[in-house]
Amino acid sequence: MKPWMKNVRQVEPYVPGEQPKALNVTKLNTNENPYPPAPGVAEKLMQIQANHLRRYPDPNCGVLVSALAEYYQVPKERMFVGVGSDDVLAMAFMTFFNSDKPILFPDISYAFYEVWADMFRIPFEKQLLDAEFRLVKEDYYKENGGVIFPNPNAPTSLYVPLEAVEEIVRANPSSVVIVDEAYIDFGGESAMKLTEKYDNLLVVQTFSKSRSLAGMRIGFAIGHEDLIQALNSVKFSFNSYTMNETALLLGAEAVRDEAYFQNTIQKIIAARNEAEERLQSLGFTFPKPMGNFIFATHKTLPAAELFQALREADIYVRYFNKPRIDNYLRITVGTPEQMEVLYRFVEDYQAAR
Amino acid sequence: MKPWMKNVRQVEPYVPGEQPKALNVTKLNTNENPYPPAPGVAEKLMQIQANHLRRYPDPNCGVLVSALAEYYQVPKERMFVGVGSDDVLAMAFMTFFNSDKPILFPDISYAFYEVWADMFRIPFEKQLLDAEFRLVKEDYYKENGGVIFPNPNAPTSLYVPLEAVEEIVRANPSSVVIVDEAYIDFGGESAMKLTEKYDNLLVVQTFSKSRSLAGMRIGFAIGHEDLIQALNSVKFSFNSYTMNETALLLGAEAVRDEAYFQNTIQKIIAARNEAEERLQSLGFTFPKPMGNFIFATHKTLPAAELFQALREADIYVRYFNKPRIDNYLRITVGTPEQMEVLYRFVEDYQAAR
Numbered sequence: 001m002k003p004w005m006k007n008v009r010q011v012e013p014y015v016p017g018e019q020p021k022a023l024n025v026t027k028l029n030t031n032e033n034p035y036p037p038a039p040g041v042a043e044k045l046m047q048i049q050a051n052h053l054r055r056y057p058d059p060n061c062g063v064l065v066s067a068l069a070e071y072y073q074v075p076k077e078r079m080f081v082g083v084g085s086d087d088v089l090a091m092a093f094m095t096f097f098n099s100d101k102p103i104l105f106p107d108i109s110y111a112f113y114e115v116w117a118d119m120f121r122i123p124f125e126k127q128l129l130d131a132e133f134r135l136v137k138e139d140y141y142k143e144n145g146g147v148i149f150p151n152p153n154a155p156t157s158l159y160v161p162l163e164a165v166e167e168i169v170r171a172n173p174s175s176v177v178i179v180d181e182a183y184i185d186f187g188g189e190s191a192m193k194l195t196e197k198y199d200n201l202l203v204v205q206t207f208s209k210s211r212s213l214a215g216m217r218i219g220f221a222i223g224h225e226d227l228i229q230a231l232n233s234v235k236f237s238f239n240s241y242t243m244n245e246t247a248l249l250l251g252a253e254a255v256r257d258e259a260y261f262q263n264t265i266q267k268i269i270a271a272r273n274e275a276e277e278r279l280q281s282l283g284f285t286f287p288k289p290m291g292n293f294i295f296a297t298h299k300t301l302p303a304a305e306l307f308q309a310l311r312e313a314d315i316y317v318r319y320f321n322k323p324r325i326d327n328y329l330r331i332t333v334g335t336p337e338q339m340e341v342l343y344r345f346v347e348d349y350q351a352a353r
Numbered sequence: 354m355k356p357w358m359k360n361v362r363q364v365e366p367y368v369p370g371e372q373p374k375a376l377n378v379t380k381l382n383t384n385e386n387p388y389p390p391a392p393g394v395a396e397k398l399m400q401i402q403a404n405h406l407r408r409y410p411d412p413n414c415g416v417l418v419s420a421l422a423e424y425y426q427v428p429k430e431r432m433f434v435g436v437g438s439d440d441v442l443a444m445a446f447m448t449f450f451n452s453d454k455p456i457l458f459p460d461i462s463y464a465f466y467e468v469w470a471d472m473f474r475i476p477f478e479k480q481l482l483d484a485e486f487r488l489v490k491e492d493y494y495k496e497n498g499g500v501i502f503p504n505p506n507a508p509t510s511l512y513v514p515l516e517a518v519e520e521i522v523r524a525n526p527s528s529v530v531i532v533d534e535a536y537i538d539f540g541g542e543s544a545m546k547l548t549e550k551y552d553n554l555l556v557v558q559t560f561s562k563s564r565s566l567a568g569m570r571i572g573f574a575i576g577h578e579d580l581i582q583a584l585n586s587v588k589f590s591f592n593s594y595t596m597n598e599t600a601l602l603l604g605a606e607a608v609r610d611e612a613y614f615q616n617t618i619q620k621i622i623a624a625r626n627e628a629e630e631r632l633q634s635l636g637f638t639f640p641k642p643m644g645n646f647i648f649a650t651h652k653t654l655p656a657a658e659l660f661q662a663l664r665e666a667d668i669y670v671r672y673f674n675k676p677r678i679d680n681y682l683r684i685t686v687g688t689p690e691q692m693e694v695l696y697r698f699v700e701d702y703q704a705a706r
Binding site (some may be wrong): 017019021027042049055084086098119146175200214229233242243293 | 355356357358359360361362363364365366367368369370372374380381385386387388389390394395396398399401402403405406407408409410411418436437439440443447448449450451452468469472486498499526527528530552553561565566567568569570579583585586587588589590591592593594595596597598599600603
């Protein structure tokens with residue numbers, strides 16, 4: 001071992017879903033939106049002057065914070081933005097989870113929570129979802145150093161009703177509770193409004209799913225002014241200029257076109273409803289999906305095998321080789337055409353088996 | 354105090370230089386490049402398809418890593434990229450500085466080093482520069498948990514010859530030595546080549562200065578494959594997709610036009626040479642500048658007063674109210690026209706005083 005290696009931080013990094021470069025694959029593996037961002041984004045992109053890029057961007061991200069504050073009708077002081085919700089969540093872990101007591105999150109959940117806890121040396125204790133993958137709210141009433149869960153959950157797509165979220169927040173006045181709402185726009189009700197009532201609640205969302213801007217890396221958090229101020233202090237202690245100029249400008253544009261946004265969401269929900277029927281008739285079962293993805297297991301086809309077969313046919317879905325979920329596939333809801341490719345493949349595959 | 358506040362990380366954040374929104378100010382305060390990025394960047398910007406932004410960017414940043422690896426003639430496995438050199442350095446602090454022994458850096462240096470050390474709970478010990486702001490290499494031979502210094506130094510603009518850098522690296526086989534070369538392209542010789550010989554040396558550079566892309570937030574590091582792998586593990590434990598699609602594409606384009614790059618650099622060096630003469634004749638003294646900025650003190654005008662007067666005249670320079678340097682101004686080398694505005698103001702100000 002090299003002598004300097006003893007001081008190197010050892011971590012088990014998160015492995016993101018594959019990003020195949022070919023454009024002709026059916027890509028249903030990373031929960032991207034199959035529709036382009038709002039037309040205003042393309043227009044704004046044409047207007048950006050390369051010459052302006054020689055200057056630092058606004059460290060306070062004014063244009064994007066203002067657009068979001070206006071859209072969600074919250075004061076700017078309650079809005080934080082970052083490089084995707086991963087950046088926002090990583091900063092939030094660093095900022096709020098500094099207790100010796102363990103933070104709590106579901107055992108089946110966004111895999112990054114454990115990675116961040118490990119990286120920042122935060123003790124944690126996973127809480128088991130029930131046999132149907134439902135979150136048991138009482139598990140989060142015990143003493144802790146913080147609470148985080150996605151709603152809808154990933155990779156299960158299951159939604160926790162707002163009343164249960166509120167009960168968890170109320171039960172934890174001494175901890176910051178983070179609700180990770182990456183998929184909330186696909187039918188759930190956001191806990192955003194509760195941030196007016198509870199100063200210990202941070203709601204995190206992203207532009208990567210419902211806003212069709214995964215490529216631009218934009219996430220945001222809404223919470224009490226004191227929470228946002230603490231987050232900003234850590235952000236400014238890490239990197240003053242996290243958001244580049246193009247992200248600020250295109251992000252601001254993406255929240256302006258409400259009609260386009262609603263239309264996109266409705267198309268995805270319709271495709272998801274259709275997918276529920278079709279997948280069921282193909283022999284899959286799954287928890288009620290409320291994100292833009294379905295967490296499905298098949299009555300006869302083993303998930304690992306089907307995953308490989310799909311991949312060889314250039315159909316990408318996500319498979320997690322982990323306890324309790326190793327017979328499930330997470331399937332992003334794509335366009336009706338993409339979904340048709342998937343249904344047909346499974347049909348043929350079953351027939352030929 | 355709110356009960357959840359006890360677990361909040363308390364930090365003293367870095368305060369970045371002002372980014373005035375008005376375009377008619379003479380902006381010599383954040384060491385930006387006064388010339389636009391290479392023409393290819395503007396062309397590429399016009400070619401980016403908004404529709405592609407719905408997909409996640411390549412988490413391995415392939416296009417940018419390849420362009421840099423080719424330009425600097427190093428294998429891709431020895432190249433790391435991040436959201437500005439601040440992001441690269443923050444990740445490097447987290448990755449390499451995990452000892453109980455203090456890390457060492459100069460007392461007058463990039464202010465962020467102390468902020469990161471504080472944030473990541475890394476013990477540190479500042480080493481005094483000599484009376485002429487020169488780094489004393491022997492100060493870095495003692496036991497330590499890591500070494501970092503900028504070369505040329507900021508805010509002094511003083512350069513440490515490569516032989517001295519090599520001696521520091523050689524004296525520290527048990528530590529990672531980081532050389533922060535944000536300003537190296539303006540006349541210094543990079544330590545990059547030494548990374549072939551020393552596996553404990555990490556060289557960090559940025560697109561924000563010589564490449565005219567501060568607005569895009571792009572930085573990179575070159576080092577031994579093991580160092581880069583360790584950095585990538587931490588990066589993938591923080592945020593899989595730190596660099597957005599536009600940063601990857603425009604960054605790759607920015608390193609392709611060598612003739613334009615050299616021309617820009619030469620113009621800035623010429624303006625700096627001119628500035629040395631002019632500022633001297635106006636009564637300033639300064640260490641020999643090797644960055645795109647001059648760290649100047651005036652024989653009669655107090656720096657704080659001149660800073661204010663300049664600001665009221667819409668001429669922005671940087672002033673640090675800190676021990677040993679509170680009578681200095683850091684003046685970015687702008688275009689000859691911008692510099693003329695500065696010289697004339699100082700002339701008139703002295704005459705009217």
